[in-house]
Amino acid sequence: MRRALLDAAAHEFARRGIDGASVDDVAAAAGFTKGAVYSHFGSKDGLVDALVEDRTTAYLEAGLTAVDGLEGALDVRARALGDRLSAVGTEQGDWHLLFFELWQRAVRAAEPGGVLGRQRDALRAAVADAISEHAESAGATLPLPAADLALVVMALTNGLAVERLVGPDDVAPDLMGRVLALLVQQPGDASRS
């Protein structure tokens, strides 16, 4: 089953590294043998490519969901967004481990227009749009261009995930929310938690 192989690959690759996990390992984790993998994906690289496609799509959707349906003042929305992103990041420790590995591959391959790059651009644009709309509907002015803020949100998500994987207890669950709230706080607005 293609689905089972992709899930097993995501898990094994995250745990042991893409180079560290053999095709045999992945197949065995899914209850199959190598033959199944080569029958479906042709090569190990083919499996990795399919995995990139699969997981980045899911990641993009998760990101879109996170910025959707926020209500209230802008800093309240920012806090809620931070909490959502933290929750997702905390429960899916494997994802970031895998993500950084795929990202490394993409950087080293240096082939512009890779799947990862495209999905990143899409996510960034979508988040930037959402931020703009949220700011407008909340009647607030953004302290930075929406595109820059989107980048900061992504960078913080990734950066805090790094720290969380080293020391899960070192990162307060509400840190992301508080930081984002500070970033969109209006000048002269003295509201502090």
Next chain:
Amino acid sequence: MRRALLDAAAHEFARRGIDGASVDDVAAAAGFTKGAVYSHFGSKDGLVDALVEDRTTAYLEAGLTAVDGLEGALDVRARALGDRLSAVGTEQGDWHLLFFELWQRAVRAAEPGGVLGRQRDALRAAVADAISEHAESAGATLPLPAADLALVVMALTNGLAVERLVGPDDVAPDLMGRVLALLVQQPGDASRS
């Protein structure tokens, strides 16, 4: 020469991955053969360990330098710090590639108290101290505990490095500084660039 081998290892490991670069490759890049590596470090893991020690020490010192000798109002210092960190991050693209690989190893090994973890704690504590002192000497109140701010600085540095390696032009050079300035901005302080 031990130094040459470490430098070559840093470069080769960053470019091709720790698993992707063979001991032969590293030695050749330094103008030697395998024998030199095994004579100095005993094993590939020994080389990696020595490299972790070497580079994290340098990184820690770079971090300490960055938070040192800042002057002026708190947000001015924050901006200057951001610019320094951006400059360092931009010119040393290789380091972050290597850092994430070493970080992955540490997370997967899951041996608490690794060198990387200790250096991270030290850096975080030092940055937190520096932030506290800067806040005090500038007569400002911090919107978040210094330890949390230190974590945010580190997370942003790493997160923006990720983005910069994917698309160098997507990250404005002054973004880090502006974000940090926003974070320490005093309520009621309407100064905006």
Next chain:
DNA sequence: AGTATGCGATACCGAGCGGTATCCTGTGAC
């Protein structure tokens, strides 16, 4: 029932790697 199709298992190959054992050579002590 017979047959075709395709997924997955099995056995095998070649290459590259980490590691080791041994040899070579330049350098310093006396």
Next chain:
DNA sequence: GTCACAGGATACCGCTCGGTATCGCATACT
């Protein structure tokens, strides 16, 4: 000048892994 030694080169081993060729078997179609 001789000797000892350490840093490094060379040759080699064994193992693991990606990849391939082939086979077996279940399902579906006629």
